[in-house]
Amino acid sequence: MTRDAALPIAVRQLTKSYGTVRVLDAVDLDVHRGEFLTLLGPSGSGKTTLLMMLAGFVRPDCGSITFGEREVIRLEPHKRDVGMVFQNYALFPHMDVAANIAFPLKLRGVDRVETAKRVEQALELVKLGGYGARRIDQLSGGQRQRIALARAIVFEPRILLMDEPLSALDKQLREHMQIELRQLHERLGMTTVYVTHDQREALTMSDRIAVIDQGSIRQIDTPKTIYERPNNRFVAEFIGESTFVKVDVTSSGCTFNGTPLSLAAQPPQTGPHYLMIRPERLAILQRDPADDVNVLPAIVTAAIYQGDSVLVHASLSDGTMVSVRASASSQAPLVGAHLNLGLNATDTYLLPPEEGVQ
Amino acid sequence: MEWLGRAATDTQITHGRRLWLYVLAGLILLFLVLPTVIVIPMSFSESQYLEFPPQEWSLRWYRNYFNSTAWMQATATSFKAGILTMIFATIMGTMAAYGLHNARIRFSGLIFGILLTPIIVPVILVGIGVFYVYVKIKLVNSMIGIVLAHSMLAIPIVMMVVSSALKSFDMNQELVARSLGASRVRAFFIVTLPQIRFSVVSGAILAFLTSFDEVIVSLFVSGGHNSTLTRNMFNALRDQIDPTIAAISTLVVILTSFLLAISQIFGKKTDQ
Amino acid sequence: MSHVAGPNADNLRRDALIERLALFSLTGPALLLVATVMLVPVGWLFWLSFLNDAGGFSPEHYLRMLSQPSYERAFRATFEISFTTTAICILLGYPLAYVLSQLPRRAANICMIAVMLPFWTSLLVRTYAWLVLLQRQGIINTWGIKLGLWDAPLALVHNLNGTLIGMVHIMLPFLVLPVYASMRAIDADYLKAAANLGASPTRAFWLVFLPLSLPGLLAGALIVFILCLGFYVTPAVLGGGKITMVANRIATDIELFFNWGAASSLGVVLFILTVMILYVASRLVRLERLLGGGDA
Numbered sequence: 001m002t003r004d005a006a007l008p009i010a011v012r013q014l015t016k017s018y019g020t021v022r023v024l025d026a027v028d029l030d031v032h033r034g035e036f037l038t039l040l041g042p043s044g045s046g047k048t049t050l051l052m053m054l055a056g057f058v059r060p061d062c063g064s065i066t067f068g069e070r071e072v073i074r075l076e077p078h079k080r081d082v083g084m085v086f087q088n089y090a091l092f093p094h095m096d097v098a099a100n101i102a103f104p105l106k107l108r109g110v111d112r113v114e115t116a117k118r119v120e121q122a123l124e125l126v127k128l129g130g131y132g133a134r135r136i137d138q139l140s141g142g143q144r145q146r147i148a149l150a151r152a153i154v155f156e157p158r159i160l161l162m163d164e165p166l167s168a169l170d171k172q173l174r175e176h177m178q179i180e181l182r183q184l185h186e187r188l189g190m191t192t193v194y195v196t197h198d199q200r201e202a203l204t205m206s207d208r209i210a211v212i213d214q215g216s217i218r219q220i221d222t223p224k225t226i227y228e229r230p231n232n233r234f235v236a237e238f239i240g241e242s243t244f245v246k247v248d249v250t251s252s253g254c255t256f257n258g259t260p261l262s263l264a265a266q267p268p269q270t271g272p273h274y275l276m277i278r279p280e281r282l283a284i285l286q287r288d289p290a291d292d293v294n295v296l297p298a299i300v301t302a303a304i305y306q307g308d309s310v311l312v313h314a315s316l317s318d319g320t321m322v323s324v325r326a327s328a329s330s331q332a333p334l335v336g337a338h339l340n341l342g343l344n345a346t347d348t349y350l351l352p353p354e355e356g357v358q
Numbered sequence: 359m360e361w362l363g364r365a366a367t368d369t370q371i372t373h374g375r376r377l378w379l380y381v382l383a384g385l386i387l388l389f390l391v392l393p394t395v396i397v398i399p400m401s402f403s404e405s406q407y408l409e410f411p412p413q414e415w416s417l418r419w420y421r422n423y424f425n426s427t428a429w430m431q432a433t434a435t436s437f438k439a440g441i442l443t444m445i446f447a448t449i450m451g452t453m454a455a456y457g458l459h460n461a462r463i464r465f466s467g468l469i470f471g472i473l474l475t476p477i478i479v480p481v482i483l484v485g486i487g488v489f490y491v492y493v494k495i496k497l498v499n500s501m502i503g504i505v506l507a508h509s510m511l512a513i514p515i516v517m518m519v520v521s522s523a524l525k526s527f528d529m530n531q532e533l534v535a536r537s538l539g540a541s542r543v544r545a546f547f548i549v550t551l552p553q554i555r556f557s558v559v560s561g562a563i564l565a566f567l568t569s570f571d572e573v574i575v576s577l578f579v580s581g582g583h584n585s586t587l588t589r590n591m592f593n594a595l596r597d598q599i600d601p602t603i604a605a606i607s608t609l610v611v612i613l614t615s616f617l618l619a620i621s622q623i624f625g626k627k628t629d630q
Numbered sequence: 631m632s633h634v635a636g637p638n639a640d641n642l643r644r645d646a647l648i649e650r651l652a653l654f655s656l657t658g659p660a661l662l663l664v665a666t667v668m669l670v671p672v673g674w675l676f677w678l679s680f681l682n683d684a685g686g687f688s689p690e691h692y693l694r695m696l697s698q699p700s701y702e703r704a705f706r707a708t709f710e711i712s713f714t715t716t717a718i719c720i721l722l723g724y725p726l727a728y729v730l731s732q733l734p735r736r737a738a739n740i741c742m743i744a745v746m747l748p749f750w751t752s753l754l755v756r757t758y759a760w761l762v763l764l765q766r767q768g769i770i771n772t773w774g775i776k777l778g779l780w781d782a783p784l785a786l787v788h789n790l791n792g793t794l795i796g797m798v799h800i801m802l803p804f805l806v807l808p809v810y811a812s813m814r815a816i817d818a819d820y821l822k823a824a825a826n827l828g829a830s831p832t833r834a835f836w837l838v839f840l841p842l843s844l845p846g847l848l849a850g851a852l853i854v855f856i857l858c859l860g861f862y863v864t865p866a867v868l869g870g871g872k873i874t875m876v877a878n879r880i881a882t883d884i885e886l887f888f889n890w891g892a893a894s895s896l897g898v899v900l901f902i903l904t905v906m907i908l909y910v911a912s913r914l915v916r917l918e919r920l921l922g923g924g925d926a
Contacts, residue, residue, distance in 0.1 A: 012637060013636045013637055015636055026636070055537055056537075057533055057536075057537075059642055059645060059646050059649075060642060061636070061639060061642065061643070062635070062636025062637055062638055062639035062642060063636055063637055063638065064637045064638060073638050073642065074638065074641055074642065074645055076536075076541070076542075077533075077536040077537050078536045078537070078538075078539050078540055078541050078542075078544075078545075080537075081539075082537065083537070083538075084534065084537040084538075086530050086533070086534060088528070088530060090528060090530040090531045090533070090534040091531075092531060092535075092549055093553070094552050094553055103535070103538055104538035104539050107538065107539040107540055107544075108539060151538070152538075155538070155539070366732065367732065367818075367821060367831070370825065370831065371831035371832075379725060379728070379729060380729060382725050382726075383725055383726045383728075383729035383730070386722050386723075386725070386726045386802075387726065387741065387744050387745075389722075389799070389802075390744060390745060390748050390799070390802060390803070391744050391747065391748065393748075393756060393759035393760055393763060393799060394747060394748050394751050394755070394756060394759060396759065396763070396769075397755065397758070397759045397762070400762065407765075407767040407768075409769070409772075449659075450659045450660040450663060451660060453656040453657065453659065453660065454656060454657040454659075454660035454661070456656060457653050457654060457655070457656025457657040458657055460653050461650055461653035461654050461656075462650075469657055469661065472661065472664060472665075472669075473657070473660055473661065473664055475664065475668060475669070476664065476668055478904065478905075478908065479668065479672060479901060479904075480859070480860030480877065480897070480900050480901060480904060481860060481862070482860055482862050482877040482880050482881065482897065482900075483672060483675065483860075483880075483897040483900065483901055484668060484671070484672065486675065486880060486881075486884055486893055486894070486897065487668075487671030487672045487674065487675045487897075488667060488668075488671045489884075490671060490674060490675065490678075490890065491670065491671040491674060506663065506667050507667055509663060509667075510663050510664055510667040510668055513660050513663065513664065517660070567750060570752075571751075571752040571753060571754070573753060573754055573862075573863050574862055574863065577881075578884075588752070588754055591754050591758070592754060592863065592866075592867070595754070595757070595758060595761065595867045596866065596867065599761055599762060599765060603758050604758075604762065607752075607754075607755040607758055607759065610751070610752050610755050611751055611752075611755060614747075614750055614751050614752065615747065618746070618747070618750055622743075
């Protein structure tokens with residue numbers, strides 16, 4: 001399948017309330033043809049509900065969903081022609097692996113020879129060739145996940161939906177599967193909507209990430225943009241670690257607690273702003289820094305050995321707590337010691353006050 | 359005998375000190391099982407007083423039973439009613455259990471309660487009530503009347519058995535089947551039903567037994583050509599202790615045990 | 631439901647309603663059957679109980695119930711027999727359930743078959759078995775005399791004794807099952823803690839195990855009591871006509887006297903009693919959970 005055969009998805013004004021709880025709030029979303037889009041958010045954010053609506057299992061109160069040219073909002077699930085992988089795989093235990101994968105083909109009236117061929121092809125794609133005769137209870141978690149995937153793609157759907165498919169796997173297997181899924185997507189090219197609460201997973205696999213909270217999409221962007229330029233505090237705190245400190249912007253520059261800061265770019269407004277500090281962008285300065293490195297004095301409150309590094313907690317001049325990692329080989333700083341933390345001007349990122357509020 | 363010195367529970371009380379308890383429990387178990395089982399050898403006793411152990415063995419009571427047109431007709435009636443009840447109650451009960459399990463209506467608790475009333479209302483009340491209505495619509499002594507009443511009594515049991523099976527069934531499988539292209543109805547028949555079929559069979563067997571063993575409603579509602587076995591047995595019991603009933607009882611116990619064994623075997627399979 | 635305005639709102643609402651109705655209609659046949667064969671007749675009986683012979687509305691059947699001693703006797707007999715049966719079932723059923731709950735699973739399952747077999751065997755067959763066993767020439771009397779336990783055959787059947795024996799036999803599984811289930815659910819750690827804190831095995835049982843098993847016992851006892859209230863077959867067969875419980879009275883009112891008014895009013899009272907006890911039971915069981923605090 002080529003990318004051209006994949007379908008774009010357009011979601012408009014999708015709303016759903018259960019009683020007084022608004023689960024989805026007039027959501028608008030565009031998924032590009034052949035794109036891998038991740039819906040990322042905490043539990044209860046509405047991401048799974050949105051996915052279920054795309055599949056047709058949950059009926060919204062109002063809204064529109066189109067696959068390509070076709071309005072599907074009132075279409076029953078079995079007519080939508082989308083592939084779906086559930087969190088618990090939901091393989092049919094009373095059928096063997098081949099029968100599970102052949103299921104959608106049989107429903108579509110594909111003849112026996114063709115079915116067998118395509119089942120084997122799907123098994124090869126997920127690197128489980130020859131497993132057709134196995135019973136479901138003989139498979140490991142990772143294998144079941146792949147069979148569920150094979151079943152979802154064997155009938156060449158033009159849209160693939162996945163609901164936290166890797167969350168039941170252990171860490172190593174999960175990271176391995178993330179790469180495999182991504183490669184599979186590259187190969188097959190179908191439009192994929194992926195739901196997860198794991199931000200690292202989202203950053204690894206997606207073309208774009210849509211961050212959802214309490215029924216609204218807070219930001220949709222590429223992983224790099226989402227990480228480096230979050231629009232608001234929620235996104236900034238949900239993805240990666242961050243600390244926010246209050247700074248004051250004037251027409252001439254920017255100050256933190258009286259100390260002047262060099263910024264990457266002059267913000268459009270003046271007044272109070274929030275500076276986002278990512279721990280990995282801080283460095284413990286040993287000597288005088290270069291010109292465009294901001295110096296933030298801090299006092300160490302804790303230094304915790306973690307094997308590959310030392311996690312240092314320190315308090316800035318205005319009392320805000322930050323954490324920074326020091327290499328385990330150098331001398332670990334003592335509690336109470338005074339440090340200079342360096343932040344490159346190019347690594348500074350400001351949020352306007354209303355977006356910086358929790 | 360050293361077993362007597364071993365601890366029975368975590369509180370370290372020994373089996374020896376609790377021996378009286380085991381004996382008591384054994385006696386009570388015997389009390390439960392013996393009467394049911396002892397009828398079997400007694401039914402082969404030649405004497406009218408059904409001795410145990412039988413001094414003379416004979417099949418005369420069985421011959422009595424099989425040669426009597428009244429008993430045979432009653433047996434046929436009971437089987438017919440039982441099988442029809444099994445079919446109707448199982449289908450309606452399973453449909454109801456599935457519908458209530460999947461529909462998110464506010465009243466589903468209430469409806470479940472209504473469908474359980476046949477168990478709560480005293481059977482004598484149901485018996486005379488149904489009799490009263492049947493007299494008015496001329497359904498007394500008819501097979502339809504019997505089957506309708508028995509099905510109503512059996513539905514709660516089927517519903518409870520199938521409901522609990524559905525609760526432990528992973529509905530996601532039905533959702534997956536639908537996402538793969540199966541309509542709701544097809545998904546139920548291809549995916550869900552095969553996996554709850556053991557509970558459905560269990561429920562069906564219990565529905566049959568409910569009808570076959572039912573006494574009170576059948577007393578009022580069956581009669582004439584369509585008198586059930588239980589009705590005939592009850593009337594015979596009130597008059598005198600007819601030993602033929604021992605033979606019938608034996609056959610009933612064997613039938614019940616056989617059906618229960620089947621349902622247990624089926625039941626075990628769901629615990630996968 | 632809040633009025634949502636947006637694309638497709640009306641159609642989606644209609645779709646949701648249709649789907650709910652379709653699923654609900656699956657319960658339709660069962661509901662229809664229960665409504666017509668149960669609710670209508672029983673409702674009719676309620677109605678009948680308030681009609682006098684002329685067809686006018688009157689409480690005379692209920693008043694007669696209060697004044698005539700024969701009704702009072704039937705109620706008294708019913709309650710006495712029900713209480714006695716329940717008490718005996720508790721005395722026999724609790725130890726049995728206890729021993730079963732302490733057995734390893736497989737042995738317990740085998741023994742449970744011994745409990746379930748009578749449970750599912752025809753009521754009539756079991757009643758008949760007692761009839762045969764308890765009669766004057768029955769084996770209990772024959773062996774009792776042979777072993778020298780008594781001289782003349784005892785009147786064990788066609789009286790209260792026979793009725794009680796029969797009813798206990800029928801009801802015992804109804805008590806054993808819930809008690810067994812609640813005992814199995816008791817966490818063994820509680821007893822370990824009791825022993826560790828200084829309780830002897832006997833005290834551990836009385837102070838810890840018994841209270842925790844009470845909810846199941848209560849449930850079983852109530853089930854047995856309610857079933858006894860409405861019982862008909864066993865008193866009719868084993869009582870020899872001398873035992874008249876409420877259900878027997880109702881039946882004779884119909885069969886012999888065609889007195890629908892009397893029978894239906896009795897039935898209504900029986901029904902209300904049953905419901906009341908069930909209601910009290912449901913409150914008590916919840917109360918036990920709060921007080922007993924068995925499961926966290």
